[in-house]
Amino acid sequence: MAAAVVLAVAAAGAGAWGGVSWYDASHDDSAAYARARDEALAAGEQAVQNMNTLDHRKLEKGLDSWEDSTTGDLHQQLVDGRTAFIKQIQEAKTVSTAQILSGAVTELDDRAGKAGVMVALRVTVTAPKGKPAVKESRMLGKLTRTSEGWKLSALGQAPVGNTAG
Template sequence: MTSIQEVTEDTTDLESGHPEQTATRERAAGVPRVAVALCALAAVGAAWFGWAWIGAVGDDGLRYSRLRDEVVRSGSQAVQNLNTLSHRTVERDLALWEDSTAAQLHQQIVQGRAAFTAEITKAGTATSAKVLEAALTELDEAAGTARIIAAVQITVVPPQGEPVVKKTRLVGELTRTSGGWKLAALTQAPDGTTS
């Protein structure tokens, strides 16, 4: 047991002791307080982020955003695929066309594959596409249908001469299949002018 006199002597020793020892003891006494404060701050931060994460897991808005992004990504890739065709890789390119489509558009490609192959081989041309921008304009999750509009840059390389670059806007009708979102139709977007 410590007496009052011993405590007073200890404090007197601190006060009359060396300044370095006193400063070191004061710093050492402050370290646990700082550590406790940092641990409390970390616990509050972890609790807040955990609560936010739990809230986001069941968030319909987040789920819809992910679905929207998936549809735009799949649709953009399909639009790019259907605007890329080279006489050097015609079989691979047409297989990609088939993999990117569904419904009537898919049937048209399958039925016209031999004609497409002969036509592109004879022409000796190559087209490549790059989707510059794409946006979702409609999404019916229950029906499994969607529509996107895409700004596409298409480069046509003839057998002789310089490549020709053109920009166009296309509307893609998508349908959800067991293999993901596929193009069911692809048309030129209206230019917005009236006659």
């Protein structure tokens, strides 16, 4: 009988310890930060892929995707330049597709809703004539959290090679 009581007390103690540990882990600031980092990275990678993928046969859909992936000045530049860009792509008749190779969050200020990402990607551009051109590059993006989630607010090429003078 005493052994059963000891086992019951030990089981209750282990259960309580497990519950407290689970609660602490689920309310830990570092876990919330990691979730925000993962959300920013996933959104950043998708947005960079969207911004490097465009098919002249589905131009409106592709440009809508660009605009849906962006916010702020970058978004406004895309909206303002849309008509001219449509003309350029229709004349070129190109299809570009992007594949994400890897990505990383370079900075994250979760409270301010700002993040930075670096994304390595492979872009294949196919023109009406000739072989597809394949290029690998690294892009640096700035993200801003909006009511719809993380969106690109700036995007540019990352420096390549030794930049020291």
